[in-house]
Amino acid sequence: xxxxxxxxxxxxxxxxxxxxxxxxxxxxxxxxxxxxxxxxxxxxxxxxxxxxxxxxxxxxxxxxxxxxxxxxxxxxxxxxxxxxxxxxxxxxxxxxxxxxxxxxxxxxxxxxxxxxxxxxxxxxxxxxxxxxxxxxxxxxxxxxxxxxxxxxxxxxxxxxxxxxxxxxxxxxxxxxxxxxxxxxxxxxxxxxxxxxxxxxxxxxxxxxxxxxxxxxxxxxxxxxxxxxxxxxxxxxxxxxxxxxxxxxxxxxxxxxxxxxxxxxxxxxxxxxxxxxxxxxxxxxxxxxxxxxxxxxxxxxxxxxxxxxxxxxxxxxxxxxxxxxxxxxxxxxxxxxxxxxxxxxxxxxxxxxxxxxxxxxxxxxxxxxxxxxxxxxxxxxxxxxxxxxxxxxxxxxxxxxxxxxxxxxxxxxxx
Numbered sequence: 318x319x320x321x322x323x324x325x326x327x328x329x330x331x332x333x334x335x336x337x338x339x340x341x342x343x344x345x346x347x348x349x350x351x352x353x354x355x356x357x358x359x360x361x362x363x364x365x366x367x368x369x370x371x372x373x374x375x376x377x378x379x380x381x382x383x384x385x386x387x388x389x390x391x392x393x394x395x396x397x398x399x400x401x402x403x404x405x406x407x408x409x410x411x412x413x414x415x416x417x418x419x420x421x422x423x424x425x426x427x428x429x430x431x432x433x434x435x436x437x438x439x440x441x442x443x444x445x446x447x448x449x450x451x452x453x454x455x456x457x458x459x460x461x462x463x464x465x466x467x468x469x470x471x472x473x474x475x476x477x478x479x480x481x482x483x484x485x486x487x488x489x490x491x492x493x494x495x496x497x498x499x500x501x502x503x504x505x506x507x508x509x510x511x512x513x514x515x516x517x518x519x520x521x522x523x524x525x526x527x528x529x530x531x532x533x534x535x536x537x538x539x540x541x542x543x544x545x546x547x548x549x550x551x552x553x554x555x556x557x558x559x560x561x562x563x564x565x566x567x568x569x570x571x572x573x574x575x576x577x578x579x580x581x582x583x584x585x586x587x588x589x590x591x592x593x594x595x596x597x598x599x600x601x602x603x604x605x606x607x608x609x610x611x612x613x614x615x616x617x618x619x620x621x622x623x624x625x626x627x628x629x630x631x632x633x634x635x636x637x638x639x640x641x642x643x644x645x646x647x648x649x650x651x652x653x654x655x656x657x658x659x660x661x662x663x664x665x666x667x668x669x670x671x672x673x674x675x676x677x678x679x680x681x682x683x684x685x686x687x688x689x690x691x692x693x694x695x696x697x698x699x700x701x702x703x704x705x706x707x708x709x710x711x712x713x714x715x716x717x718x719x720x721x722x723x724x725x726x727x728x729x730x731x
Contacts, residue, residue, distance in 0.1 A: 364402075364505075365402065365505040365506040365550060365728065366398075366399045366402035366403065366404035366406075366506065367404060367505070368502065368503065368504045368505040368506070369395075369399055369402075369404070369406065369456060369504060369505065369506045369507075369508075370456050370457075370458065370498070370499045370502050370504040370506075370507050370508075371393075371395035371406070371456065371458065371459055371507075371508045371510070372458060372459060372468055372495045372496065372499055372507060372508065372509050372510070372511065372540070372544075373395075373459035373460075373463070373468075373495075373508070373509065373510035373511060373554070374459060374460070374461060374462065374463050374510060374511065374513050374514045375459070375460075375461035375462065375513075375514075375705060376459075376510055376513065376554075376670065376705065376706065376714070377394065377395050377457065377459035377508070377510045377554075378390065378393060378457070378459040378460060378488075379391070379392060379393030379408070379711075380461045380705050381419055381700040381701075381702075381705050381706070381707060382419035382420040382422075382700040382701035382702050382705070383417070383419060383420050383600070383701065383702040383705075384415045384416075384417045384418050384419030384420065384429065384430070385411060385415055385416060385417075385419070385461065385484075386411050386412070386413050386414060386415030386416070386418070386430075386445065387410035387411055387412065387413070387448060388413075389415075389419065389708075390408050390409075390410055390411065390457075391408075391410075392707075392708035392711055392712075393406075393408070393457065393459075393711055394706070394711040394712075394714035394715040394718065395457050395459070395508060395715075396408060396457065397711055397712055397715035398508075398715040398718050398719055398730075401715065401719050401730050401731050402728075402730055406456050406457055407455045407456040407457070408451075408455055408456070408457040409447055409451055409453065409455045409457070409458075409487050409488045410447065410448045410450075410451050411445055411446070411447060411448070411487060412445040412446055412447065412448045412449075413430070413445065414429070414430045414431035414432075414443070414445060415430065415431070415445055416443075416444035416445050416483065416487065417429070417431075417439065417442040417443070417444060418430045418431035418433060418442065418443065418445075419701070420435060420701040420702065422691075422692040422693075422701060423689060423690050423691060423692060423694075424688060424689050424694065424701060425689040425690055427607075427611075429442070431443055436604065436605075436607075436611075444481065444482070444483055444484075444487075446487070447487050453488075453489070453490045454489075454490055454493070454498050454501070454502060455488070456502065456504075458488055458489060458495040458498050459488075459495070459510065460484050460485060460488050460489075460495065461484060462484075463495065463511070463514055464511075464514050464515050464528060464536075465511040465512060465514075465515055465533055465536040465537050465540060466528075466532075466536040467495075467514075468494065468511055468536075468540055469495075469496050469536055469539055470494060471485065471494060472485070472489065472491070472492050472493055472494055473485040473486045473490075473491060473492075473493075474491065474492065496540055496543050496544075499543075499544070499547065500547050503547070504547065504548050505548060505549075505550060506548065506550045506551065506552070506722075507544050507547070507548055507550070507551045507552070508551070508552045508553075508718065509540060509541065509544060509551065509553050509554065510554035510670075511540065511554075512533065512537065512556055512652050512656065513670070515527065515528035515533045515652075516528075516556070516560075516645060516648055516649055516652070517560075519560075519641070519644075519645045520598040520601060520635065520637075521598075521601065521633040521635060522627070522628065522632055522633050522634040522635045522636050522637060522641075523630065523631055523632065523633055524630065524637070524641045524644050524645065525630060525631060527648055530648055530651050530652065530655075533652065534652075534655055537655070537656075537659075538659070541553075541659055541663060541665075545663055550665075550666075550722075551663070551665040551666070552665060552666040552667070552668070552718060552721060552722055552725075553656050553657075553659065553660045553665050553666070553667050554656075554667075554668060554669065554670055554718075555653045555656045555657060555667065555668070555669035555670065555671065556649050556652060556653050556656070556669070556670055556671075557649065557669075557670050557671050557674040557675060558649075558650075558653075558669075558671045558674075558675045559646055559649075559675070560642065560645050560646055560649060561596065561642060561646075562674050562675055562679065562680060563674065563680075563703065563704055564679065564680045564681070564695040564696070564699050564703045564704075565598055565599050565695075565702065565703025565704050566596050566597070566598055566599075567596070567597055567599055567683050568593060568595065568596060568597070569589070569590040569591075569592075569593025569594070569595045569597060569625025570590065570591065570592050570593050570594070571682075571683040572586050572590050572597070572623065572625065572683070573586055573590035573591045573592070573593065573625070574683075575683060575684060575685050576590070578684070578685040578686055579623065579685055580620060581685075582607065582610055582611075582685070582689070583610040583611070583613055583614040583619075583620050583621060584606055584607070584610045584620055584621055584622075584623050585619075585621070585622050585623065586623050586625075587622050587623060587624040587625060587626075589624055589625050589626045590623070590624070590625035593626075594638075594639050595625050595626070595627050595636050595637065595638055595639070596636070596637045596638075596639075596642050597625060597635060597636050598635045598636075598637075599688075599703060600702055600703060600704075601635035602623075602634075602635035602636065603623070606621055606623050609621045627641070653669070664725070665725070666718075666721040666722045666724070666725035666726065667721055667725075668714075668717040668718050668720070668721035669717070670714065672713055672714060672716075672717035673698060673706055673710050673713045673714055673717075676698075676713075679696065679698060679699070681695075681696060697709050697710075698710035698713065719731075
């Protein structure tokens with residue numbers, strides 16, 4: 318039993334122990350053809366996946382289409398990676414319809430799988446419990462929205478979740494963090510996918526919402542120090558090379574080009590979108606406008622305006638100017654340099670989320686009709702929220718991770 322192997326590491330003891338691209342020449346990220354080439358010994362990881370722990374954010378948790386439940390968790394990239402090693406990864410499987418429930422296709426329905434409205438405030442959405450067959454602790458402790466400091470310090474009790482509980486109460490045991498859970502499981506292999514959430518606070522339109530690089534680096538290095546003190550094998554995930562590659566980001570001009578389609582849903586694209594280079598994060602920018610337009614149409618009122626203008630640096634307008642997007646990408650680059658340097662210094666494997674997100678052609682031309690009516694508006698690799706991978710997208714990440722582990726540790730993962 319795992320409980321019998323625990324070493325009683327407290328948060329105080331952990332303190333004493335101690336996310337979105339990378340360089341194009343990195344040997345762990347090559348063409349898809351080489352990713353498919355197994356090591357000659359076909360060892361399926363030499364048993365390391367019997368004790369594998371995944372630390373991370375939504376990308377590792379199996380978040381899809383703005384929600385999570387057991388069916389999406391089963392296809393998370395850590396689960397697919399463990400399966401390549403012949404093991405089923407222990408995960409905190411959430412019962413249907415999820416916590417929160419994912420969006421339902423097509424998006425024009427305005428519904429989640431639970432039947433709740435797409436336009437409902439997030440705080441009002443339901444959160445299903447764990448499946449009855451799940452017992453904590455689990456091996457995949459990744460949590461959507463987790464900052465790097467959260468992986469170190471946040472427990473269910475300090476998460477700020479409501480009394481009914483949220484993701485932290487479903488993933489972690491009382492008084493445990495992602496990192497302390499990892500230590501107590503005495504792993505052979507740990508994957509660390511952190512940093513994305515520290516940057517993506519900027520999607521609100523407020524660049525100041527990003528965690529400063531210096532503070533992030535301190536927390537990240539503490540995570541790695543604890544991982545290195547616990548196991549000899551680890552794998553670090555770098556971030557994307559360019560935030561503009563997320564299909565959910567679109568320029569104002571892209572919306573202007575499709576302005577006549579917007580009139581069909583009672584939205585008038587403002588003339589300030591004409592030629593606008595500003596980047597709009599559609600899930601935050603477009604969703605409330607669609608809701609207002611729907612209400613206006615029901616009252617037989619005219620179109621609701623959609624502006625592409627950017628407010629001040631502290632306005633949460635889901636709009637980034639080219640300068641602000643440049644600041645986001647500069648921080649991502651600085652974080653990637655540090656992640657890759659730490660992997661090399663500590664002898665850890667390294668791959669990048671850019672194996673998926675930086676693929677040429679990932680982002681199709683914008684079409685409102687496709688966005689609202691297609692079952693796959695962002696393609697087959699990206700889910701309905703325009704950010705998180707589908708099962709097929711997670712497979713690409715699992716392939717890249719397996720290749721990185723084979724290069725670094727010669728594990729022979731198929």
